[in-house]
Amino acid sequence: MDERQTLKEYLERYSETGVSALAVAAVIDAIASACIQISRLTADGALSGIVGSACGTNAGGDVQKDLDIRADEIIRCALKTVHVAVLASEEAAEPIVGIPSAKISVAVDPLDGSSNIEVNMTVGTIFSIVPTPDDARGAFRQNGAEQIAAGFVVYGPQTSLVLTFGEGVDIFALDRFDDEFKLVRRGVRIPTAAAEFAINGSNRRHWDPAIGIFVDQCLSGTDGPLGKDFNMRWIGSLVAETYRILMRGGVFLYPGDARPGYADGRLRLVYEAHPIAFIIEQAGGAASTGRMRILDLASETLHQRVPLVMGSIDEVRCVEQLYAAPELAARTNAPLFAHRGFFRV
C-alpha cells in the first residue's frame, strides 16, 4: 500500500491554519473531485462520448468543444457544494453568483488547451482562489498578488495537481486505484536559467521586435548573445508547458501580436495568467507581460487577455530588457552586443 500523504490529509492540515483556510480547503477538495471526473472523461474520450467536436463559441470568442462544456458543468456542480461568493469561468459570459456572504471567490478555466482534445494530447484545468471584497462585484478586479491559492490539473499520461497557497508549490499525482491525489513533490523549484523556449513560431511575422530578437538569440545558440544552445517545445496547452517548466525550467511566451484581436496575446488574465504566474513565482520563476509583473495587474473585464512571458527568471528578465531598451534591441547584431551575457541580469 502507498503511504504517501493524500490531498485530503494535506488539506485537513492546511484547514487548521485559520477560518478562511477551512473554506479554501473545501473549495480545493471540491475542484479536485471534479478534476478526477474530468480526468476520466479525457482518458475515455470517444468511449464516454467525448470526440472534441466544436459546439459553439464562448464569451471570449474561443471555439467551445464538447469537453469544454462538460468540464464546465462538472466544476460548477462541484462548487455548488461549498461556500463560494462568485464563480468566474472561461465558459460563462458573466460571473456566477453563489453565496454572497462567502469569504472567497473562484476563477476557473475548466478545460485549458482544448485544441488538443481530439488529438489525444495534454489538456488541463486551471483555478484561482481570491478573497471576496466588500463589493463582491470587484472579486476579479484585484491584483493577481491578492490570490489566496492557485492550482492546475494536467490530464496527461499522468493526472497531476499543482498547488500553491503562497508558500511554495507542491505536486500531487492521481492514484487511479483509489481515486485520490497523493503528494509526490514538495517545494518545486524552477532552475533560474533555461535551455528550452516555447512559442507559437507561426505568428512570427506579427510579433513585436523584442520577441523576434529574443527568439533569434535563442536560435543563435552558443554563437549568439545568450551563449548557449536552446531546445524548442510548443504543446499548445498552457498547463502542459507550465508543468514542463516546473520540472526542468524553460521560458514560455504568448506575446501580444499584430493579428486582429491579439494585441494582448491570447491568454486570459483572471483564470489563466494570474494563477499560472502565482505558481511560477512561488516556484522561484518569473511571470511578466514583457513590460510588467503579471501579479501587479488587475483585470478591468472578466475575459481580458494579457501577454505572458513566464518561466526561468534569467530568460524572462532578458525579454523584459529587450522591451525596455528597444534601441539596444535594434542593435543586437552589432559587434558590441553579440557577445555572451550582455543582456543577462
Ligand code: F6P
Ligand atoms: O488558452 C488557450 C490555449 O489553448 C493555451 O492553453 C495555449 O497555450 C494556447 O491557447 C495555444 O494557442 P495557439 O493555438 O495560438 O498556439
